[in-house]
Amino acid sequence: MDNVTLPEHPIFNVVAEAAAELGVDAYVIGGFVRDLVLKRPSKDIDVVCVGDGIALASQVALKLPHRPKVSIFKNFGTAMLRAGEWEVEFVGARKESYREHSRKPEVEQGTLDDDLHRRDFTINALGISLNKENYGTLIDAFDGVKDMRRQIIRTPLEPGITFSDDPLRMMRAIRFASQLGFDIDPDTFDAIIDNKERIKIVSQERITDELNKIILSPTPSYGFKLLFASGLLHLIFPKMVELQGVETINGNSHKDNFYHTLQVLDNVAQVSDDLWLRWAAIMHDIAKPDTKRFSPKVGWTFHGHEDRGARMVPKLFRDLKLPLNEHMKFVQKLVRLHLRPIALVKETVTDSAIRRLLFEAGDDIDALMKLCRADITSKNDNKVKRYLQNFDKVEKRLVEVEESDKLRNFQPVITGEVIMETFGLKPSKTVGDLKEVLTEAILEGKVKNEYDEAFTFLLARGEEMGLRQGHSSNNNE
Structure with a gap:
């Protein structure tokens, strides 16, 4: 296994020391490792330990000088803390199994190998050891680094099972392809086409979150072309699909x-x-x-x-x-x-x-x-x-x-309140009509948006409409 140079930040040594004190193995895993290899900036660190992730987070917090607050999410078995500008999430290694009508897995404790097998893509199934005997060693069970060099998105396991288990991964595959400018492996893309209907069990909020990330990618059209070619766009945004196509009548065509x-x-x-x-x-x-x-x-x-x-x-x-x-x-x-x-x-x-x-x-x-x-x-x-x-x-x-x-x-200097006070009116269509006439005159350049000129215009229009200036006409106060 290759070694990877971790960034110069004390958090990695602190996690390593805390894990050793608890007698558990710990690894930086997933997206942070991917971005490190790709030399992309990242401040979100995922730490997996073969043991109790929440206990490891608490031990790390005790060892950090600023004693950060640990946010614990018991339902997910995860904990999170901040170390300066870095956000560190801790979880115990686990293995998952899925039911047909839900993308929420049944989870049980597992090994590092189990944890890597549950990852969505090979480029995310990477780890870096924080253990004394092999600190900094890159763990790459599915040739994720090779896929990064080839610029390929591929699932670690059989893609049909991966996408059927968690259909949101189909959106994530296209999102990563769009963000990184990678191709999707042909077998992986065929599995997206075959499983596209499974996207219906995913909440709209999750789908839209991935869609927004595609939209924010450097060349978002690439992501949309993949969504269209896979058939996913037809299910998640059919109105956009209706734009596609060219109709020709008598030799006249419109653009697609x-x-x-x-x-x-x-x-x-x-x-x-x-x-x-x-x-x-x-x-x-x-x-x-x-x-x-x-x-x-x-x-x-x-x-x-x-x-x-x-x-x-x-x-x-x-x-x-x-x-x-x-x-x-x-x-x-x-x-x-x-x-x-x-x-x-x-x-x-x-x-x-x-x-x-x-x-x-x-x-x-x-x-x-x-x-x-x-x-x-x-x-x-x-x-x-x-x-x-x-x-x-x-x-x-x-x-x-x-x-x-x-x-x-801009707002006309003559307000509705001034119009009502000038002509002794209550809120009404007449007040709105006068305000609109004044706005039109300003936009047409007939009247400057200055009080005296606009007020003179108002009086003249009011008179044309049969309105007289009332007793409350001292509008310059």
Whole structure:
């Protein structure tokens, strides 16, 4: 067995000493070892001991100078503590057996060999000894290091059994392939195809957690292509699968919106690691299958897909168990607005159109522009270059108008309260109408968003509507 140089950190020696004091063997195992071999940064350490993992954690805590708190999870037989920026989890070696309708195994104490056999992939079935007689020795029972060199994802045991026992491992296989840029071994991938229906016993929360990790990988399209080819995507996100395909009528074809979406997602991934901006890329054209129409005069159209898509976002988030909070509203807003900047790519763009976009996008204007740049995809490089140059002009105008008018997240200086006080009104449609008219006038550039000018405009419009300034009109107080 090869030796591995552990990072310079006292935690490893402390664990080794604590294990020796308790008379148990201990090993660093799993993902930390994989990342060490791949020279990837990792601060999560899994320690397996052939004995009581919780007792080992408690002994380690006593030996560390800062005496960290030990979090104990009795149901799982695990314990966790923090050592500076490192998070260390302890567990006793175990072997597992599975029932057909559950991915939760029956667990009993086992040997190190048992523990390595229950690991999902060979690249994770690695250990490093912390024992005095062979400290630092790499334990690689399934040629995981060789698979890393070959850049292969492979299961230690027969893959059909591995995936049938715990179907979430199918998502994890694709996630690791996407994160690391590895291939999935052909037999392993065939087993994913054969067992894909088993994903139905996994909770949506677990599925979505893996999906988010795929989305956050360097080239997320790779993970989605694997999900699609395996048939898993059809089960976990059928609305996205509906984007796939090209229809041709009278020689007119539309683009394949599935692969276009993946290109947009990759383009966004090159400029942002924001998960929710990446979700906006995934959903920006999600309503195209529902809005697709063919006209002999104009060909294929997808009119209103941005509004329809925005209305679909909340249900999609609910189905995927994504958060129904400001992240959902952010994605919804970007889906609704994603065509607006593209419509401004003209020489005749008006300041009022720029003002409206700034007003509606607010603080999300920068994210929206990233999405819209990413949405410019074509096999014609000159066409893409020309569009992006026009986008540069639009962004320049956005900066100029924003600096002069301060319209990002603007609110009219005349509030609903001022309108009610001025005309002696109670909350009503009239108040809303007046506020909307004033907002429109400011966006059109007819009125500056300054109190005196806006108030004069308000009085004039009120008079046109038959309203008179009431006794409470001293609004400058």
